[in-house]
Amino acid sequence: xxxxxxxxxxxxxxxxxxxxxxxxxxxxxxxxxxxxxxxxxxxxxxxxxxxxxxxxxxxxxxxxxxxxxxxxxxxxxxxxxxxxxxxxxxxxxxxxxxxxxxxxxxxxxxxxxxxxxxxxxxxxxxxxxxxxxxxxxxxxxxxxxxxxxxxxxxxxxxxxxxxxxxxxxxxxxxxxxxxxxxxxxxxxxxxxxxxxxxxxxxxxxxxxxxxxxxxxxxxxxxxxxxxxxxxxxxxxxxxxxxxxxxxxxxxxxxxxxxxxxxxxxxxxxxxxxxxxxxxxxxxxxxxxxxxxxxxxxxxxxxxxxxxxxxxxxxxxxxxxxxxxxxxxxxxxxxxxxxxxxxxxxxxxxxxxxxxxxxxxxxxxxxxxxxxxxxxxxxxxxxxxxxxxxxxxxxxxxxxxxxxxxxxxxxxxxxxxxxxxxx
Numbered sequence: 001x002x003x004x005x006x007x008x009x010x011x012x013x014x015x016x017x018x019x020x021x022x023x024x025x026x027x028x029x030x031x032x033x034x035x036x037x038x039x040x041x042x043x044x045x046x047x048x049x050x051x052x053x054x055x056x057x058x059x060x061x062x063x064x065x066x067x068x069x070x071x072x073x074x075x076x077x078x079x080x081x082x083x084x085x086x087x088x089x090x091x092x093x094x095x096x097x098x099x100x101x102x103x104x105x106x107x108x109x110x111x112x113x114x115x116x117x118x119x120x121x122x123x124x125x126x127x128x129x130x131x132x133x134x135x136x137x138x139x140x141x142x143x144x145x146x147x148x149x150x151x152x153x154x155x156x157x158x159x160x161x162x163x164x165x166x167x168x169x170x171x172x173x174x175x176x177x178x179x180x181x182x183x184x185x186x187x188x189x190x191x192x193x194x195x196x197x198x199x200x201x202x203x204x205x206x207x208x209x210x211x212x213x214x215x216x217x218x219x220x221x222x223x224x225x226x227x228x229x230x231x232x233x234x235x236x237x238x239x240x241x242x243x244x245x246x247x248x249x250x251x252x253x254x255x256x257x258x259x260x261x262x263x264x265x266x267x268x269x270x271x272x273x274x275x276x277x278x279x280x281x282x283x284x285x286x287x288x289x290x291x292x293x294x295x296x297x298x299x300x301x302x303x304x305x306x307x308x309x310x311x312x313x314x315x316x317x318x319x320x321x322x323x324x325x326x327x328x329x330x331x332x333x334x335x336x337x338x339x340x341x342x343x344x345x346x347x348x349x350x351x352x353x354x355x356x357x358x359x360x361x362x363x364x365x366x367x368x369x370x371x372x373x374x375x376x377x378x379x380x381x382x383x384x385x386x387x388x389x390x391x392x393x394x395x396x397x398x399x400x401x402x403x404x405x406x407x408x409x410x411x412x413x414x415x416x417x418x419x420x421x422x
Contacts, residue, residue, distance in 0.1 A: 001207075001208075001211060002211070005204075005208045005211055005212060006129070006133065008203075008204070008208065009128050009129070009204075009212070010137065010140070012201075012203060013128065013194070013195075014137065014140050014141055016190075016193055016194070017121055017124075017141055018140070018141055018143070018144045018147075019144075019186065020080075020084060020117075020186055020190070021117075021118070021121070021141060021142070021144035021145070021148070022144045022147055022148040022151060022152075023084075023088075023148075023179070023182055023183045023186060024084075024087070024114065024117055024118070024144075024148075024183075025144060025145050025148035025149075025152070025255075026148045026151070026152040026155075026156075026179050027087060027088070027091040027110070027114075027179055027180060027183060028056065028110075028114065029148075029149075029152070029252075029255040029256055030152055030156055030175055030176070030179055031049075031052070031053055031094075031107070031256070032053070032255060032256045032257065032258060032259050032260070033152075033153070033156035033157065033160060033172075033175065033259050033270070033273075033274065034094075034156075034160075034172035034175050034176065035049045035053075035172075035259075035260070036160060036172075036259060036260070036263065036270055036273070037160060037164070037170055037171050037172040037270075038172050041170055041172070042097070042098065042099070042103075044100065044103070045387060046383045046384075046386045046387040047380075047383045047384050047387050048100045048103070048383075049379075049383055050256075050379045050380040050381070050382060050383020050384060050386075051104065051379075051380050051383065052100070052103045052104050052107050053107065053252075053256045053379040053380075053383075054252075054256075054375060054376035054377065054378070054379040054380040055104050055107050055108050055111070055376065056107045056108065056110055056111040056114075056375065056376075057111055057372045057373055057374075057375040057376040058108060058111060058373075058376055059107075059108040059109060059110070059111025059112035059113075059115065060111035060112070060114065060115045060369060060372055060375075061111075061115075061369045061370070061372065061373055061376075062112065062115075063111070063112045063115035063116065064115045064116060064119065064365045064366075064368055064369030064372075065362060065365040065366060065369060066116075067079075067083070067115045067116025067120070067365070068116050068119050068120055068123060068362070068364065068365035069362060069365070070116070071116055071120045071123065071124075072123065075196040076120060076123075076124045076127075076194055076196055076197075077190065077191060077194040077195065077196050078191065079116070079120065080117065080120055080121070080124075080187075080190055080194065081187045081188065081190035081191040081194070082187070083113065083114060083115075083116055083117045083120070083187070084117070084183050084184070084186055084187030084190060085183075085184050085187035085188065086113040086187075087110060087113040087114040087117070087183060088180050088181065088182070088183030088184035088185075088186075088187060089113075089180070089184060090106065090109050090110045090113050090180075091110060091176060091179065091180035091183065092176055092177050092180030092181060092184075093106055093176075093180075094106045094107075094110070094176040094180075095169070095172075095173040095174075095175075095176040095177050115369070116365070118368060119364045119365045119367075119368040119369075121141065122138070122348050122364050122368075123364055125137060125138065125141070126216075127197045127198065127216070128197075128198070128212065128216075130215050130216060130218070130219035131219055131349060131353040132219075132296065132299065133296065134296075134348070134349045135292045135293075135295040135296045135301070135345065135346050135348075135349045136289075136292045136293050136295075136296045138292065138345050138346075138348050138349065139288050139289055139291070139292025139293070139342075139345035139346070140289070140292075142288065142341065142344060142345045142348075143285050143288060143289065143341075143345075145251075145281075145284075145341060145344075146280075146281035146282070146284040146285045146288070146337065146341055147281065147285065148281075149255070149258075149277060149278065149280070149281030149284075149337075150278040150281045150282060152179070153258075153259075153273075153274040153275070153276075153277035153278045153281070154274045154275060154278055155179070155274070156175055156179075156270075156274055157269075157270045157271040157272070157273055157274020157275065157277075158271055158274065159171055159174050159175045159178060159179075160172065160175060160270035160271075160274075161269065161270045161271040163175075163178075171270070198212050198213055198216070234354070234363065236354055236413060237351065237354075237363045237366055237367060238366075238370075239409060239412075239413050240347075240350055240351055240367050240371075240413070241366060241367045241370035241371050242370075242371075242406075242409055243347070243371070243406045243409045243410055243413075244347065244367050244368065244370070244371025244372070244374070244406075245370065245371045245372075245373060245374040245377075245406075246309075246374065246402040246403055246405055246406030246409070247309070247312075247340055247343050247344055247347065247371070247374070247403065247406055248371050248372050248373075248374030248375050248378070249374035249375075249377060249378040249399055249402050249403070250312055250316065250336065250340045250374075250378070250399050250402070250403045251340050251341075251344070251374075251375070251378075252374065252375040252378045252379055253316075253378040253379070253382060253395070253396070253399045254280070254333055254336060254337055254340070256378070256379040256382075257379065257382055257392065258277050258280070258333065259273050259274075259277060261319075261323065261329060261333070261392065262276050262277060262326065262329070262330070264392075265323070265324060265325065265326040265329050266326065267326060276326070276330060279330050279334060280330060280333045280334035280336075280337040280338075281337060282334075283334040283335075283337065283338050284334070284337040284338045284340075284341040284342075285341075286338075287338035287339075287341070287342050288338065288341040288342040288345050290342075291304060291308060291342035291345070291346060292342070292345045292346060295346045295349070301346055301347075301349055301350060301410075302410050302411055302413070304342075304346050305343055305346055305347060305407060305410045306407040306408070306410060306411055307407075308339045308340070308342040308343035308346065308407070309339065309343055309403050309404055309406050309407025309410075310339070310404065310407060311335060311336075311338065311339030311342075312335070312336045312337075312338075312339030312340045312343065312400075312403045313339070313400040313401070313403045313404040313407075314335060314339075314400075315332045315333060315334070315335030315336030315337070315338075315339060316332070316336050316396045316397070316399050316400035316403065317396070317397065317400045318331075318332035318335070319332040319333055319336065319392075319396050320392070320393040320394075320396035320397050320400075321393075323392070323393070323396075339403075340403070343406075343407075350410075350413075351363055351364050351367055378399065381395055381398075382395040
């Protein structure tokens with residue numbers, strides 16, 4: 001009964017959410033490819049790009065908690081659909097930027113519109129799965145990040161290479177348009193496909209619904225935090241926010257700068273850059289699925305997270321030390337990407353094992369919004385460092401230190417209650 005029911009739930013919701021998150025991440029980081037041409041067309045410096053890439057997360061930070069609370073009140077189907085439609089529109093609008101100010105505005109607005117999507121999905125998964133099953137399920141969902149890197153890298157490189165000049169538009173303008181429109185269509189589909197929870201799932205039998213309700217209720221009874229205040233004031237939530245900040249610095253240090261890192265090793269063609277950037281993401285998919293399943297089977301999170309942070313740190317150190325070679329840079333960043341993605345897929349089992357109810361909505365949103373400020377700090381820091389030193393090396397060593405610190409913070413946090421089955 002258990003295996004059949006959870007398999008049925010996974011087949012129904014994970015593939016759709018997976019596709020949505022692929023486009024979410026493509027639209028968030030495709031600016032890393034667009035800048036290969038935008039710098040020449042618009043005269044943007046590395047610092048302008050770094051600030052524009054990162055300012056997305058300021059809008060994200062401001063809107064994250066209200067968005068997740070509205071999702072719990074209005075329901076996932078309507079709210080997630082709204083998020084996707086509006087972020088798709090804003091992403092397409094980025095094709096119209098012509099100055100640093102308009103670039104900053106579009107990136108900020110994109111953050112406001114997208115806020116709530118990822119933590120909303122993490123919250124949504126708690127409606128279907130108990131804590132003991134979430135690491136592997138979250139890993140399945142979050143493989144969309146490296147998959148988006150594979151698809152987005154290849155497609156972005158292809159668009160930049162072949163669409164430049166068509167109907168008088170630059171390749172980077174086509175990039176924003178062609179990767180924004182599908183999200184609007186997916187957002188509309190969300191209104192019709194997603195269910196708000198177990199009760200509205202017509203594809204489940206009554207027996208299956210009763211089983212899932214029992215599992216979820218048992219999981220929730222073992223947690224003590226329920227209110228909005230609990231989610232915002234719990235000390236562990238703030239520690240987890242700091243941990244997530246450290247991992248976000250690493251994640252966006254790679255995702256926003258990977259195309260330019262590859263170009264700096266001597267690769268010039270946008271199409272070849274796109275193909276090469278797919279390699280670290282392929283490696284990350286394999287490792288994160290293995291680590292997520294291992295964490296669930298052993299009912300252990302902290303040591304898995306520490307090992308992942310250590311792997312990611314080593315990858316950045318090797319990139320800084322030997323990154324002038326394309327082969328070594330790609331291999332080292334593959335190690336970093338694998339460590340970071342495995343870390344993130346396991347990490348989200350921690351807050352959902354501690355919190356439930358409105359506390360889960362507010363706590364998850366707080367962790368995601370505060371932590372994602374690392375997405376602002378990382379590209380801006382690397383842009384400034386590169387502009388001053390003509391190298392990313394110092395920034396990579398600093399990111400390695402933060403990733404290692406994040407792993408240590410997890411160990412200091414302590415184990416969740418044994419009653420959480422986690």
